Amino acid sequence: MTKYLSLFTASVTALLAGCAISPVQEEVTHVSTPIVVSQILCETRDAIRGQMAAYLLLQTKDDVAIAKGNELKDRSIPYSHIDLRPLKKDLKNTIASFAKYAVTYDFTFTGTILNNVNGNLTPTTTFGAGSRIFPFIARVDRQRQNIQSFRETDTFGDLLKNTTADYCPDPHENASRNYVYPITGSIGIAKQLRDFLSLKVFSKLGAKEGPPTFTSNITFTTTLHGNVDPTIVISPVENSTTRSGGYGLTLERSDEHKVIIAFAAVSSAMSEAEVAQFFTPGNEFQTPRGTAEELASQKAVAESIVRFDLGNQRGPVIINQSLLNLF
Structure with a gap:
């Protein structure tokens, strides 16, 4: 009996060893957090370039604007090689106003691992005309969670002009879509930016003071679930014992990748020196x-x-001074 109890205990220990102490997104996505962030920032940079190209291509009666729009549209041409100075002054002023637009990304990566092990071992000792049963049942439940949260703020001008080729390869190719862990691929920044600019130009977002803003909450949740339920049976033989047992292992890994993207429009005009620069x-x-x-x-x-996260929390919520200072 001691031998089989030892085997059972060893099996449970080996299975539990796979439970990560602090689950991080890189363990499942195989993409480091800095790379995830850089891909999203570079996708934003490319989306800005795409909107500039689309705006110039709308100027159908302006040959220079069409030519420059096609250069911007052609991603094989590095942005640093495109000279937009020949554009008309009004077009340059409109495009230059993009430079001070700002974007803030608020990232929250939550990883949760659940390990449940249910085990039982039933030795049956035969003797004389009867038998004795010694049931042994064990249960171990473990849960691990890790939350990473950080924030990045950029201006459109910084992304376009000051991003190095090492950080965002130029010519740039956006990461392809990843349908299992979407945060590691293209997350659709271009559409978010297009909606923001459309609302700003056509509806003004109803802002009474300060620059108008546009916010998107993007959340991707991926859950992997596994279950193992083997049973061990040793057939009886004469003058021996009968033993049966088994264990059930439930393993669940859930990763929630959330990014809040907020765009803010320009609130002051660009000087001629800034436009030239x-x-x-x-x-x-x-x-x-x-x-x-x-x-x-x-x-x-x-x-x-405050609106979508804290508003859905149960019980009291504590808000620190740094958050209040933003209001």
Whole structure:
């Protein structure tokens, strides 16, 4: 009996060894968190370029605008090689206004592992005209969870002009879609940006003061579930014992990848010097940190968290001063 109890215990221990102490998204996606973030930022950069191209291609009576729009549309041409200075002044002013637009990304990666083991072993000792049964039952439930949360804020000008080729390869190719773990591939930034710009231009978003904002909450949840339920039976022989047993292993891994994306539009005009700097090929564009647009995009993220996350929490909610300062 001691021998089989030892085997049972060893099996349970081996199965539980696979339970990660601190589950992180990289264990299942095989893509590091910095790479996930860089892909999303680069997808945003490419989406900005695409919107600029679409705007210029609408100027059907302007040959220069059409030519420059096609250059922007052709992703084989690095952005730093495209000279937009020949455009008409009104077109340049419109495109340059993009430079101070801001975008904030708020990432939350939650990984949860559930390990349940139910085991039983029933030795039956035969003697004389009867038998004795010694049932042994064990149960172990374990759960591990890890939450990573961080925030990134950029301006469109920084993404277009100051992003290095090492960070965003230029010519740029967006990551393909990943239907198992979508956060590691293209997440549809282009559509979010297109909706934001359309609402800003045509409806003004109804903003009474400060730059108008647009927020998207994107959540991807992937759950893997496995179950093992083997049974061990040793047939009786003369003058021996009969033993039976088994164990059930339930393993579940759930990963929730969430990103809140908030765009904020320009609130002040660009100076002629800033416009010239923005359009000079290869020249870095200096954007001061903490602009009204950046603060507006961060505030939009905070409002989204209060509205959709904290608003759905049960029981009391504690809000720290840093969050209140955004209102």
